[in-house]
Amino acid sequence: MSETFREALLRGERLVADGATGTNYQMRGLARGQAPEEWLFQEPDKVTGLHRDFIRAGANIILTNTFGGTALRLAHAGLENDAANVNQRAVELARKAIQNERAWVAGSIGPSGALLEPFGTLTREEAVAQFAAQAKALADSGVDLLIIETQFDLGEATAAYEGARSVTDLPIIISFSFDMGTNTMMGLKAAQVAKEVTALGADLVGVNCGRSLDENFINLQEMRAATHLPIWMKPNAGLPRMTDDDIAIYDVTPEMMGEAAERWLEAGAQIVGGCCGTSPEHLREIAKAVERTRVTV
Ligand SMILES: [Zn+2]
Numbered sequence: 577m578s579e580t581f582r583e584a585l586l587r588g589e590r591l592v593a594d595g596a597t598g599t600n601y602q603m604r605g606l607a608r609g610q611a612p613e614e615w616l617f618q619e620p621d622k623v624t625g626l627h628r629d630f631i632r633a634g635a636n637i638i639l640t641n642t643f644g645g646t647a648l649r650l651a652h653a654g655l656e657n658d659a660a661n662v663n664q665r666a667v668e669l670a671r672k673a674i675q676n677e678r679a680w681v682a683g684s685i686g687p688s689g690a691l692l693e694p695f696g697t698l699t700r701e702e703a704v705a706q707f708a709a710q711a712k713a714l715a716d717s718g719v720d721l722l723i724i725e726t727q728f729d730l731g732e733a734t735a736a737y738e739g740a741r742s743v744t745d746l747p748i749i750i751s752f753s754f755d756m757g758t759n760t761m762m763g764l765k766a767a768q769v770a771k772e773v774t775a776l777g778a779d780l781v782g783v784n785c786g787r788s789l790d791e792n793f794i795n796l797q798e799m800r801a802a803t804h805l806p807i808w809m810k811p812n813a814g815l816p817r818m819t820d821d822d823i824a825i826y827d828v829t830p831e832m833m834g835e836a837a838e839r840w841l842e843a844g845a846q847i848v849g850g851c852c853g854t855s856p857e858h859l860r861e862i863a864k865a866v867e868r869t870r871v872t873v
Contacts, residue, residue, distance in 0.1 A: 581637070581680040581720045582747050585779070585806060590841060590866050593637040593682070593810050593849030594630040595859040599824065601626070603855075608822075611653035612641055616665045623666075627673030629856040634863025636679050637847065639723060640666040642714065643686035646706040648698075652689065663713035671718065682723045682749075683714030685736055692731045695762070700735050707739030715744040722746055723808070726753040726785050726851075728760035730772055737776055749808050751782030757791040758798075766798035774803045782808030785851040788815050789828065789836050793843070800844040809845035813853030826853030834861025841869045 584591065601612050604622055615623050627638050644650060645666070647659040655662055663683070670681045688706055690698040711722055722740050727733040733750055740748055750773045755761045760769075766783065773781040781803055783795045792811035799807055813833055816824035828836075837848045848866065850858050 582779075585747065585846070588846070590870060591636045591847045592634050592859070592863045592866050593808065593847050594627075594635040594639055595633075595850045595854030595856060596813075596852050597626070597639065597641055597643065597684075599826075599852045600855060611644055611650070611655070613644055613650065613655060613662050613666070614653055616641055616662060616669065620669055623669045624673040627670055630859055631674060631677050631679050633856045633860040634866070635849070635859060637682050637721075637849070638670050638673065638679055639682045639684040640670050640714065640719065641684070642666045642710070643684045643725070644689065645685065645714075646688050646710045648706050649686070649689040659709065660713040663710060664717040667714060667717035667719055680720035681718070682721050683711070683719035685710055685714075685722060685724045685740065686726050687728070687732060692729060692735065695729065695731075700731065703732060703735035704739040704742075707736040708743050709739075711740035712743040715746055719746065721749065721779075723749045723751060723782075725749075725751040725782070725810075727751065728753055728755060728764070729762045730764060730769065733769070734772070734776060737778055741777075747779040749780040749782055750776070750778045751784045751808055751810065753785035754783065754791065754795050755786060757787050758794050766795040767802035770799040770802035770805070774805055778805070780806045780808050780847070782810065782847075784808070784810040786811055789832075793836070793839065796840060796843055796845060806846040807844060808847045809840045810849040810851050812851045813858055816853060824853070828853065828858075830855070830857040830861040833858040834865045837862040837865035838869060841865065
């Protein structure tokens with residue numbers, strides 16, 4: 577693609593990020609307890625298929641299937657010695673799905689799955705090394721940007737940024753999950769993380785996953801008031817309820833998600849998408865909201 581992600585971002589263009597990876601894979605047959613990254617090798621057509629569905633729905637940014645792509649986390653699936661290959665394969669499948677459409681590939685970097693000192697035993701040095709290795713594999717494979725997402729601990733988020741920035745000059749987003757509603761699991765507030773991320777020098781700050789749309793809207797407003805950085809808004813399609821079979825049901829309809837997306841844009845988000853529970857149908861409504869409110873740039 578001729579225009580870079582950074583150019584579109586700096587022009588102020590409103591962009592559409594994709595929807596959920598995990599919950600859509602589960603709808604398409606991913607077994608409980610299986611790591612989504614295993615599908616890179618077992619079900620590559622389903623991986624590219626979901627990317628394509630999101631692009632057709634209007635996504636400009638698709639996230640690689642590498643949320644758990646640090647060697648530390650891949651160890652849970654026995655893939656720790658294959659970490660570089662996992663990340664490379666995920667970028668190849670995302671790139672293949674895009675073909676000639678106007679979309680960028682964002683390398684997804686989720687939490688390591690281990691807690692950093694003082695909450696756990698993972699040292700900062702080891703965390704930085706883990707994230708640097710994943711970011712390098714993604715950057716070397718040709719991603720357009722990196723998204724450090726679903727963060728809840730400033731120690732881990734800043735270690736991930738430090739590791740990633742040490743290996744690439746690509747745009748980097750740091751996005752937090754407010755799992756307690758308007759606090760992260762470690763008690764962080766949106767305004768506080770926005771200030772920290774701004775001081776770090778990241779390119780964007782964001783809200784993703786979390787709980788209800790109402791709570792995440794408050795997080796977005798707090799973030800907007802605390803930083804001049806562009807904001808990434810990719811919340812869950814509301815809170816799931818669990819069926820007797822332990823299946824998560826999201827009650828927020830595509831239309832409700834589209835209406836919510838219009839409010840996110842009005843409140844100052846520049847990039848909008850959806851996290852858990854966001855199907856391609858939800859994403860289509862989010863993309864329509866971007867079209868309705870498109871700023872001519
Ligand atoms: Zn989520």
